[in-house]
Amino acid sequence: MIGRQFRGPPNSGNGGYVCGVLGREIAGPATAVLRAPVPLDQPLRFERRDGSVLISNAEGQLIGKGDPAPDAKLPEPPVRPSLAAARAAGQRYAGLVQGFHPICFTCGAGRGEGDGLRVFTGQLADAAKGVVAGIWTPHQAFAEPDGLISLEVIWAALDCPGFFAWVEREGRHGALLGTMTAEVLRRPAPAEALIVLAWPIAREGRKETAGVALLGADGELLARAHQIWVVMGPRPPAPAPIAAAEAS
Numbered sequence: 001m002i003g004r005q006f007r008g009p010p011n012s013g014n015g016g017y018v019c020g021v022l023g024r025e026i027a028g029p030a031t032a033v034l035r036a037p038v039p040l041d042q043p044l045r046f047e048r049r050d051g052s053v054l055i056s057n058a059e060g061q062l063i064g065k066g067d068p069a070p071d072a073k074l075p076e077p078p079v080r081p082s083l084a085a086a087r088a089a090g091q092r093y094a095g096l097v098q099g100f101h102p103i104c105f106t107c108g109a110g111r112g113e114g115d116g117l118r119v120f121t122g123q124l125a126d127a128a129k130g131v132v133a134g135i136w137t138p139h140q141a142f143a144e145p146d147g148l149i150s151l152e153v154i155w156a157a158l159d160c161p162g163f164f165a166w167v168e169r170e171g172r173h174g175a176l177l178g179t180m181t182a183e184v185l186r187r188p189a190p191a192e193a194l195i196v197l198a199w200p201i202a203r204e205g206r207k208e209t210a211g212v213a214l215l216g217a218d219g220e221l222l223a224r225a226h227q228i229w230v231v232m233g234p235r236p237p238a239p240a241p242i243a244a245a246e247a248s
Contacts, residue, residue: 004040005115006105006156013038014105015177016159018055020152022066025053029183031069032155034176035062072181074226075211077197080219081124081133086195090134092122094167107160114141117153119196121161123168130169130200132161136214140190148187154214154223155182161198162210162227169200175208175229182225193217206231 002021008014019032025048036057038044044063045056053066081089094100095109102110106117121134142153163175188194195215202209207228214223 001043002038002040007040008101008104008106008159009037010103011037011040013040014156014159016180017105017152017156018064019066019159019177019180019182020150020155022053022055022064023155023180023182024151026066026068029069029072029074029181030066031072031179031181032064032066033179034064038063069181072183072226074181074183074224075199075201075213077211077213077215077221077224078131078199079124079127079197080215081127081195081197083135083193083195083217085125086133086197087135089122089124089132090120093120093134094122094164095120100167104160106156107164114139117142117157119157119160121164121196121198124197128199130165131197132165132168132199133195133197134161136194136196138188138190138192138194143190148189151184151187154184154187155180155225157196158182158212158214158223158225159227161196162212162225163229165198165200165210165212166203166208166229174232176232177227178207178230179228180225181227182223184223186220186222188214188216188222194222201226 002013006017018038022032023030055063102108121132124131124133138149198212210227212225
């Protein structure tokens with residue numbers, strides 16, 4: 001069951017969190033694909049089949065699928081900003097002045113400490129357009145019995161920044177997370193000041209890809225992900241090419 005605390009849109013689960021629920025059952029890098037909106041506060045079927053992890057609803061409809069991704073070519077961060085630079089970028093987070101899902105578990109400005117993650121990312125100064133950054137200080141409420149932050153919460157922290165990378169690049173909104181491939185190299189402790197970085201990679205039709213990374217204050221890579229977002233509404237115009245330095 002995905003509790004209402006872990007919502008993204010008002011009536012469905014946060015995409016990164018649900019991907020993390022799948023990914024935590026797989027050792028090493030994993031790919032999670034969401035096939036349908038994730039119902040909240042309803043019993044879901046969880047099963048393993050042929051090396052995959054599956055979540056289905058009460059009617060048997062497939063909600064999400066996770067698979068090992070040992071050969072995944074995950075993106076490298078194009079820059080590794082300082083804490084000060086990331087903090088300044090977070091103050092430019094679009095959700096602080098516009099109505100971007102204030103209830104979202106990851107990026108909702110209306111969520112309190114220990115209830116939501118409050119990951120606010122904005123355009124990074126002196127970086128390519130669409131490279132966003134912010135500070136995340138995990139709350140004790142999201143720690144496991146071993147004292148470290150849970151894997152599904154780390155995946156959730158990587159979710160929305162990839163969306164906002166494209167918001168900053170193109171100045172529009174409206175996309176849903178479809179696929180996320182991620183690896184967690186080190187789970188952080190509560191109260192550890194972390195840098196969340198995201199950048200646009202490419203767009204093809206309605207599909208936008210983004211890279212996301214979680215960094216320590218010293219630039220250590222703790223986690224990273226490759227995302228595919230599906231744009232909603234009318235088909236957007238063809239994007240301007242992304243330079244190689246931006247797409248790395």
